[in-house]
Amino acid sequence: MVGRAEAGRLGGCGALSPQFACQDTQTHHHCGAGGKERARGACAPGEGPLRVVDSLFICGAGHSGSTLLGMVLGGAPGAFYAGEAAKVRYLHDASKPLRKRACKICGEDCPVWGGFHPDPDAPLHAQIADRTGATLVIDSTKRPDWIEARAGEARAAGGRAGLIFLKRDGRAVINSRIRKYPGRDPAAQIGQWIDQMAQAEALFARFEGPKLAVRYEAFATDPEAEVRRICAALGLAFDPSMLDYEARAHHPLGGNSGTQFVAARAASPAVELGASRRAYYAGHPGGIRLDQRWTQELSRAHRALFETLAGEINAAYRWDLVES
Numbered sequence: 001m002v003g004r005a006e007a008g009r010l011g012g013c014g015a016l017s018p019q020f021a022c023q024d025t026q027t028h029h030h031c032g033a034g035g036k037e038r039a040r041g042a043c044a045p046g047e048g049p050l051r052v053v054d055s056l057f058i059c060g061a062g063h064s065g066s067t068l069l070g071m072v073l074g075g076a077p078g079a080f081y082a083g084e085a086a087k088v089r090y091l092h093d094a095s096k097p098l099r100k101r102a103c104k105i106c107g108e109d110c111p112v113w114g115g116f117h118p119d120p121d122a123p124l125h126a127q128i129a130d131r132t133g134a135t136l137v138i139d140s141t142k143r144p145d146w147i148e149a150r151a152g153e154a155r156a157a158g159g160r161a162g163l164i165f166l167k168r169d170g171r172a173v174i175n176s177r178i179r180k181y182p183g184r185d186p187a188a189q190i191g192q193w194i195d196q197m198a199q200a201e202a203l204f205a206r207f208e209g210p211k212l213a214v215r216y217e218a219f220a221t222d223p224e225a226e227v228r229r230i231c232a233a234l235g236l237a238f239d240p241s242m243l244d245y246e247a248r249a250h251h252p253l254g255g256n257s258g259t260q261f262v263a264a265r266a267a268s269p270a271v272e273l274g275a276s277r278r279a280y281y282a283g284h285p286g287g288i289r290l291d292q293r294w295t296q297e298l299s300r301a302h303r304a305l306f307e308t309l310a311g312e313i314n315a316a317y318r319w320d321l322v323e324s
Contacts, residue, residue, distance in 0.1 A: 053129035055154040055161045056234065057147045058140040059203055061196040063176040064168040065216035066140040067255035068288065072227060073138055074250065075242035080134035083252025085125070085150070086141040088118055091253075103251045112251040123153035136236070140255065142196065144203040151209065162234050165204040168216040170197070170314040174306055175294035186302055190309045197313065210234050217319040220290040243288065 056073070058066045067083070074081025083104065090100040091113060103110035118127050125137040139150065151161035170193055177189045204211060212233045219226040223243055231238040241247070298306075306314070 053126050053134065053154065053157070054136045054159045055125045055150055056136060056138045056164065057151065057161070058138070058164045058166050059142055059144070059147060059200045060166040061168070061170075061173050061193055061200070062142060063173045063180075063256070064166050065219065065291075066142075066166050067252065067259040068245070069164070069166060069214070069216075069219060070138050070140045070252070070255070071245040071248075071250055071259070072223070072242050072288070073230070073236075075239065075245060075248055076136065076231065076236045077239065078135035079138055079236070080128065080132045080136070081138040081140075081250065081252060082125075082128055083139075084141045084254030085128070085137070085139040086143065086146050087253040088113075088116070088124065091116060091118075100254070103253065104255060105250055105252065110251055113253065123150075123157055125150055125154060126157060126159075142200070144199050147203065147207075151207075155209075160209060162210040163204060163207045163212075164230065165200055165211070165213045166216060167213060167317050169294075169317050169319040170310055171298060171303065171306055172216075172292065172294040172319075174302070175298040178302060179297065186305055187309065190306055194310055194313055197317070215319070217290060220288055223288040246287075 056079075058070060060066065070081040070083065073079060087100060090096045091102070093101050098107065102108045103113045106112075106114070108114055112128075112132060116127075116131060118124055125139070128137050129135065139147075141147065147163070151163075154161045170190075173193055174186070174190055177184075177193075178186055181189070204213070210233065212230065214226065214230060224240070227242060228238050230236070
């Protein structure tokens with residue numbers, strides 16, 4: 001049985017952001033229309049060279065809560081949560097579905113991504129920071145090669161790169177995937193989860209810089225304590241308003257549509273939910289709540305299959321404190 005929180009592990013060259021913090025650390029970056037609402041002291045887009053920026057990555061498997069965590073951490077002073085920034089490659093590509101080619105909440109008229117045409121020869125996170133006024137860009141793309149490339153860009157430009165390894169009970173992850181992709185082979189989905197976790201573990205082990213492991217379940221059970229721990233480990237200024245993620249504007253690429261729906265339901269997010277998912281999220285009371293639907297939804301057959309294929313590996317990720 002896993003306890004409520006794992007001890008964070010720090011490594012590398014110290015915390016993120018203190019040397020690049022906003023001049024007024026109480027002023028949050030929310031990136032309103034046109035990107036005009038920004039932290040004080042930030043340069044307007046296009047003024048001078050690209051700004052020095054820190055990068056924070058969230059690795060692990062999809063369906064582990066990275067969209068929610070990213071939205072919360074995006075409320076830190078000077079921070080901007082980009083969602084899965086690797087999806088910039090789909091921006092403005094009419095051959096791709098809207099959910100891939102535009103902001104998941106604003107759609108194609110997004111003040112951040114709508115007119116964003118990144119220079120492939122310049123550091124991406126620096127360009128995002130230049131556009132939004134951020135000093136910290138948070139990216140939940142899970143691919144190790146992407147993370148290492150963008151981290152290298154940040155370091156080469158004088159910034160720092162940090163990594164959060166977000167862990168969740170594999171049974172919950174697989175249940176979410178089966179719910180979303182009922183026609184896919186469950187054994188193949190379990191195999192993909194095993195591969196993703198192995199890649200994330202290897203990335204985390206070799207990553208040079210501030211890093212810590214975070215349990216989704218610990219974050220969702222006691223969000224303030226866990227976010228305070230994350231901020232302390234990474235050198236970010238904690239503000240209680242970070243937890244009220246629904247009160248802020250968000251501009252994510254990719255990520256979990258259900259979480260985004262809860263965050264922006266009053267604004268009618270551009271990417272709608274299917275009927276079954278809408279029923280759940282429309283009744284969501286808001287806030288940060290532990291999602292343990294797998295305990296009711298995951299069939300006995302799928303549980304048995306998971307235990308056979310991944311039970312030993314999942315021993316490090318199990319969360320059995322709450323089973324109902």
